[in-house]
Amino acid sequence: MKKLTLLICILFSFNNAFSQTTDSTQTQSFLRGQITATNNGVSLIPSFSLGKPAVLFDLNIGKGRLSFDPMIRFGMNGKPWTFVFWWRYKLIQQKKFTLSLGAHPSVVFRDISVVENGIQRNFLAAQRYFAWEVSPTYLINKNTSLSLYYLGSKGLTKDIVQNTTFLAARAAINNIKITKVLSFSAIPQVYYLKMDNKDGIYANMTLNLYKKNFPVSLNAIASKAIKTEIVGKDFLWSIGLVYNINNKYKKLR
Template sequence: MQNNVWFITEAGKEWDRKLSFLTKYVRALFPMVSSSLASYIPAQSTLLLFVLLFPAQLAFSQEADSTRFINHFAGAVSVTNKGISTIPSFTLGKPAVIFDMSVGTRKLSFEPQFRFALEGKPWSFLFWWRYKLLSTDKFQVNLGAHPALNFRTEQVLLNGTSKEVIVARRYLAGELAPTYLLTKDISLGLYYLYSRGIEKDVVRNTHFLSLRSSFANIRLSEQYFMRFTPQVYYLKADMQHGFYVNPTLVLAKRNFPFSVSSTFNKTIKTSIPASRNALWNVSLIYSFNKEYIQRQPVGL
């Protein structure tokens, strides 16, 4: 379910200044997303939207005291020729744009992800909260949870006329991710995710378990490097299940915010109806990273 976007934290300060307008654009995205969600979610969910989006709005406050709590703001904008998900029923299968953000402290972060078809229709929205339970030189354990919305286009009959409507499906999910660091740039870990579908006409119980590794800094030259993250995973969707392989390769330049990535998803064996034998995509990614100095609260 995760999208394999890597935040390149080495983007240079000069590029941050040149492209600072994008930060303002991302800030403006939150009201737009709130409006978009309101079009597809019942009125009683307004409080939920406020709870989900208000912390992010706080993160971008220009008040002088804001840096007391927020010490990083990172994000990425990806344009891909094919929207792919490790959950087969969530795969879009056509060009898409994805907005990733991360804002928080060293321990706790809010990481929303907004996916749209390139034509503008919403694909899925995820509102991740992630917590670093344990972090040492060799071992890390991360916890996460999120509500999510997956959008589907359906034909309905209204007053005798067939019309296209967009329907939102609601999900709740949690994750556990222990990782062992073999070296500074090489890691091996497990990832488990459980997702619960709210509506009765969707998959109610999804279990996702993967064995993954990461090679974070494969040097190609003084300026260019690659990141390779292969994984093998088991997926169970209610009574159906399957095995898959999913490697991602990222090509990047040091101190440069743009990168290119490609993901390949291959079915090994499955009984899940929506699975496809093989899928791959290519994505162009713009990443940015900001760090803020934590200030001590007044009076302490």
């Protein structure tokens, strides 16, 4: 935590050095989000994946540089999967470069079986975590960006993974034309994951197929372990149907 505090202090110094004149977009409120129905709940951290059909609610609510980004996931059977409550702040926001900081409490739900007096009982256990992130992004052009992503996590009870480190290098390529009306975006990434004393290297690809000014899109995710000691499936994939929400609000004077 001392290293994290020092990093935040340094980043605030950079923010003062790179500060720009605030424009009208800095005070604009927004509500964005996605509701996704998928055949297979895949998580950013493979061992947290559901492995069953799921419904994902991802919201992005804020004003200016600050946003609240809850991520609520359920299995198709109605059981909760994960609740993540992100708070994010764009420390540096320039035309070509942004730097975002974030933190969240989260709950991961797991089915647990316990045998009592020869009788097996099933319980839904809630595993609690606290996490933080740093994400610098450089915009190459209006459709292409490169970014690094760091995520650290701490388990809040002794019976779960205590320390997690996630470090990724990713690209985002948007608005790749297929036809006059259809386009797709691609987000490839390679990442290093360490959970307590075990680690691994993974590759991941996210594809989105969409039509301009149409709220429904298709999403596909594939994740492959390159080399890992962490228990879990070496290959994960999912296909989802996405409903997109995108609204902005200006204060009337």
